[in-house]
Amino acid sequence: MRCEEVQEALPAHVKDGSDSLTVRRHLARCPDCKAELARYESLMGGLRILQTTSVPVPPGLFDRLLEIPARSSRLDSARDHVVRHRKVYVGGGIAVALAGAAGAALWRSKVRHPATA
Amino acid sequence: MKRQKATGDRAERELVSSDLIERCKDGDEQAWKELVEATHRDVYTLCLRILGNPADAQEATQDVFLKVWRNLSSFRGEAMFSTWLYRVASNTAISKHRKRKRQRVNESGVDDEVLAQIPSPGSVESAAGAKVEVERLEEALALLPEGLREAVVLRDVYGLNIAEIAAEQKISETAAKVRVHRGRKKLKEIMFPEKPGTETEERT
Numbered sequence: 001m002r003c004e005e006v007q008e009a010l011p012a013h014v015k016d017g018s019d020s021l022t023v024r025r026h027l028a029r030c031p032d033c034k035a036e037l038a039r040y041e042s043l044m045g046g047l048r049i050l051q052t053t054s055v056p057v058p059p060g061l062f063d064r065l066l067e068i069p070a071r072s073s074r075l076d077s078a079r080d081h082v083v084r085h086r087k088v089y090v091g092g093g094i095a096v097a098l099a100g101a102a103g104a105a106l107w108r109s110k111v112r113h114p115a116t117a
Numbered sequence: 118m119k120r121q122k123a124t125g126d127r128a129e130r131e132l133v134s135s136d137l138i139e140r141c142k143d144g145d146e147q148a149w150k151e152l153v154e155a156t157h158r159d160v161y162t163l164c165l166r167i168l169g170n171p172a173d174a175q176e177a178t179q180d181v182f183l184k185v186w187r188n189l190s191s192f193r194g195e196a197m198f199s200t201w202l203y204r205v206a207s208n209t210a211i212s213k214h215r216k217r218k219r220q221r222v223n224e225s226g227v228d229d230e231v232l233a234q235i236p237s238p239g240s241v242e243s244a245a246g247a248k249v250e251v252e253r254l255e256e257a258l259a260l261l262p263e264g265l266r267e268a269v270v271l272r273d274v275y276g277l278n279i280a281e282i283a284a285e286q287k288i289s290e291t292a293a294k295v296r297v298h299r300g301r302k303k304l305k306e307i308m309f310p311e312k313p314g315t316e317t318e319e320r321t
Binding site for chain 1: 175182249251269
């Protein structure tokens with residue numbers, strides 16, 4: 001097995017292990033590939049450490065997060081307001097549509113009446 | 118297996134008691150302050166690692182806590198709060214990514230100019246196999262193309278398995294596996310650049 005092939009297998013081998021005997025045999029006798037594996041292993045170690053470390057939080061973010069309950073309830077009440085108004089508008093719209101339909105029917109009957117007379 | 122371990126790590130760091138959550142559900146502002154205080158650094162960090170820049174990470178963090186506030190009543194406590202929070206956070210950050218469709222660095226390669234800003238490896242690589250500096254690793258992660266970064270962060274930092282990553286990224290498990298593979302390879306290239314004169318950009 002060539003070094004290129006082994007090194008292509010290393011990103012998976014480093015964490016999930018490799019059942020490939022040829023990879024393991026190659027690693028046992030090839031210092032270059034062994035060094036490459038060591039680099040991947042140190043990388044994995046570093047990434048694991050990241051889970052328990054956090055980065056500094058930008059100033060002001062904490063305060064904005066504290067405002068969320070108040071902001072959220074303001075948004076909710078605004079939304080409720082819109083929903084209530086929407087009902088009024090929908091009701092008004094239906095009334096206008098019905099009135100229009102009635103007017104149109106009346107107009108059509110008036111138009112038809114002289115024609116049939 | 119790894120997922121178990123990661124969850125175990127989180128269990129040790131569980132800073133939010135069920136009592137605190139109940140008080141938040143009742144609208145107790147002091148309880149909300151305690152909850153935010155205990156968790157916002159981890160959430161911001163996760164968002165930053167996934168999104169790669171502070172402005173987006175701040176926005177995503179606010180979205181996460183807004184979702185937490187609104188959905189707290191549906192949190193029943195069967196899962197650990199931190200697991201639920203991490204899930205909400207990674208979901209939020211990944212959807213933000215998808216919406217942005219930023220064209221920073223494409224998946225075919227890392228931007229050379231950005232790469233040049235990274236300090237040379239110096240003593241990072243020791244004869245025995247190397248230590249990596251956490252700060253440099255954070256910087257290197259930020260340089261990965263976004264799909265690869267999400268995959269590596271979720272797999273190797275937060276311990277999600279391939280099926281979970283595929284679900285989060287809305288891709289097939291095979292594609293998720295490829296992303297993890299390519300992400301690790303790219304990260305290794307950034308952290309341990311080839312020495313001058315031994316240029317092997319793509320060996321495959």
